[in-house]
Amino acid sequence: MTPKEPAPATRSTIVRRLSRSLDERAATRLHSVEDARRAARRRLPAVVYDYVEGAADDEVTMARNASACAGVTFRPRMAGGPFEPRLDTTVLGTRVALPVLLAPCGLVRLLHPDGPAGVARAAVGRGTVSVLSTVAGSPVEDVAAAAGVPMWFQLYAAGGLAEADALCGRALDAGVEVLVITVDTPALGNRTRDVRNGVAPPLRIDTRNAVPLGFQVLRRPLWAAQLAATGLRLSTRGAGPAGHGSGMLQAVASPFSWGDVAHLRARWPGSLVVKGILGGHDARRAIEVGADAVVVSNHGGRQLDGGPATLDVLPEVVDAAGRDAEVLVDGGIRRGSHVVAALALGARAVMVGRPYLYGLAAAGEDGVTRVLELLEWEMRRAMLLLGCRSVQDLGPSWLARAGDGIPQR
Numbered sequence: 471m472t473p474k475e476p477a478p479a480t481r482s483t484i485v486r487r488l489s490r491s492l493d494e495r496a497a498t499r500l501h502s503v504e505d506a507r508r509a510a511r512r513r514l515p516a517v518v519y520d521y522v523e524g525a526a527d528d529e530v531t532m533a534r535n536a537s538a539c540a541g542v543t544f545r546p547r548m549a550g551g552p553f554e555p556r557l558d559t560t561v562l563g564t565r566v567a568l569p570v571l572l573a574p575c576g577l578v579r580l581l582h583p584d585g586p587a588g589v590a591r592a593a594v595g596r597g598t599v600s601v602l603s604t605v606a607g608s609p610v611e612d613v614a615a616a617a618g619v620p621m622w623f624q625l626y627a628a629g630g631l632a633e634a635d636a637l638c639g640r641a642l643d644a645g646v647e648v649l650v651i652t653v654d655t656p657a658l659g660n661r662t663r664d665v666r667n668g669v670a671p672p673l674r675i676d677t678r679n680a681v682p683l684g685f686q687v688l689r690r691p692l693w694a695a696q697l698a699a700t701g702l703r704l705s706t707r708g709a710g711p712a713g714h715g716s717g718m719l720q721a722v723a724s725p726f727s728w729g730d731v732a733h734l735r736a737r738w739p740g741s742l743v744v745k746g747i748l749g750g751h752d753a754r755r756a757i758e759v760g761a762d763a764v765v766v767s768n769h770g771g772r773q774l775d776g777g778p779a780t781l782d783v784l785p786e787v788v789d790a791a792g793r794d795a796e797v798l799v800d801g802g803i804r805r806g807s808h809v810v811a812a813l814a815l816g817a818r819a820v821m822v823g824r825p826y827l828y829g830l831a832a833a834g835e836d837g838v839t840r841v842l843e844l845l846e847w848e849m850r851r852a853m854l855l856l857g858c859r860s861v862q863d864l865g866p867s868w869l870a871r872a873g874d875g876i877p878q879r
C-alpha cells in the first residue's frame with residue numbers, strides 16, 4: 471500500500487509547525503538589530519527586502535537619521551552605587567514597560583505570515599504599544615481581536631474625509647483608543663529601489679519584471695513556503711481599492727489639511743497623535759487643532775529626501791510643545807543607547823519601524839519580541855553605565871552641550 475499524500479490542510483499545518491520552530495531558533499540567534507537586518511535580508515526576496523530597507527531618492531535623509539543617532543555624545547556620571555534602572559513610563563496615559571513603541575508600517579503581512587497580529591501580540595507581550603497602519607495588510611478588527619488593546623491605529627485616507635470617518639469608526643468599534651494621523655504623505659515618496667525593481671505603484675507584473683521577481687522568490691523557499699502555507703491575503707478593506715499590494719500603496723497618498731485634522735479631532739473621542747512633524751511651527755499647528763501628542767518623524771527617510779534628521783529637530787519641537795503635548799520621535803533608532811539619547815533630548819518615547827520589521831522577517835512574532843528585548847537590555851545597560859536611575863531623570867544634562875568642548879548635537 472502506498473502512503474497517502476497528506477491532505478492540504480495537514481501539509482500546511484506541518485509547514486506552520488516547522489516554521490514556528492525555525493523562527494524560535496532564528497530569534498535566539500539575533501544579538502542586535504543589525505543581526506536582525508542581516509537575517510531579514512537572507513530570508514526575504516530582494517524585492518521585499520528593498521521595500522523595507524529603501525528610502526526616497528538618494529536616501530540622504532535616512533542616512534542623516536542614522537548619523538544623528540550615532541553622533542550623540544553622553545556625559546556619564548560615575549560611582550552611583552548599585553541600582554536597577556527604571557525604564558517604565560506612561561505615553562498618553564498608558565503605562566508602558568519600556569519607552570519603545572512599534573511604528574505603523576505598511577504591507578507588514580508580506581514579510582511573514584504572523585503579520586500585523588504577530589507584531590501587536592509581541593508588543594503587548596513586552597508591555598508596550600504597536601501602531602497598526604491603515605495599509606498593514608490586515609483589517610483593524612482582526613488585529614485588535616488577536617492582540618487585545620492597547621493598540622493604536624494610524625490613518626491614511628486617500629479617499630478623503632468620508633473614507634477617514636469610516637476607518638476611524640471601525641477602529642473605534644474594534645477598541646482602539648489612540649488615533650495617529652500621518653501628515654507627511656500628501657504624495658508617496660520616490661522610493662528609488664522600488665522603481666528599479668519594477669514594483670513602485672502602480673504595480674504591473676509583466677514580461678519585463680515577472681521573470682526576475684519569480685527567480686527572487688525561488689531563491690527564498692522558506693519565505694515562499696511560509697506564505698504559501700497561510701495564503702497571502704493583503705486586506706485593503708476600507709483602505710482604498712481592493713486587490714493587491716500596489717492598490718494599497720496607492721491608497722496611502724493622503725493630502726490631509728489642518729482643517730481635516732480638526733474635523734477628525736472633533737469626531738475622535740480618544741487621544742489624537744499627529745505623526746510627521748519636523749519643526750516647532752507645525753508642532754504648534756497640530757496642538758492648536760487638538761493633538762495630544764506629535765511624532766517627530768521623516769517617515770524613516772521615505773518621503774521628502776533632504777529633510778533634517780529627526781534627532782536634530784527634536785529639541786525645537788519639544789520646546790514648541792511645552793506642556794501642551796507629548797513628543798515622540800522615530801527614525802534611525804537601532805540601539806538602546808539611541809533611545810536613551812532621544813529621551814535625553816526631550817522625547818517621551820520613541821517609535822521604531824525597520825528594527826521590528828527586520829525581526830518579523832527574520833523570525834516572525836518571536837523575532838519582533840527579540841528585537842524589543844534587545845532594545846530593552848541595551849537601554850538598561852546604557853542607563854547603568856550612564857549612572858541614570860530612571861527614564862524620568864533623563865534630560866539635556868546627560869548629553870554634551872555647546873561650550874563643553876566636546877562634539878555634540
Ligand SMILES: Cc1cc2nc3c(=O)[nH]c(=O)nc-3n(C[C@H](O)[C@H](O)[C@H](O)COP(=O)(O)O)c2cc1C
Pocket residue numbers: 521522523535573574575576603604605606624652745767768769770771772800801802803821822823824825827
Ligand atoms: C516598510 C515601511 C513601511 C512604512 N509604512 C508606514 C505607514 O503605513 N504609515 C506611516 O505612518 N508610516 C510608515 N512608515 C514609517 C514608520 O512609521 C516610521 O516613521 C519609520 O519607519 C521610522 O524610521 P526607522 O525605520 O528608521 O525606525 C513605514 C516605514 C517602513 C520602513
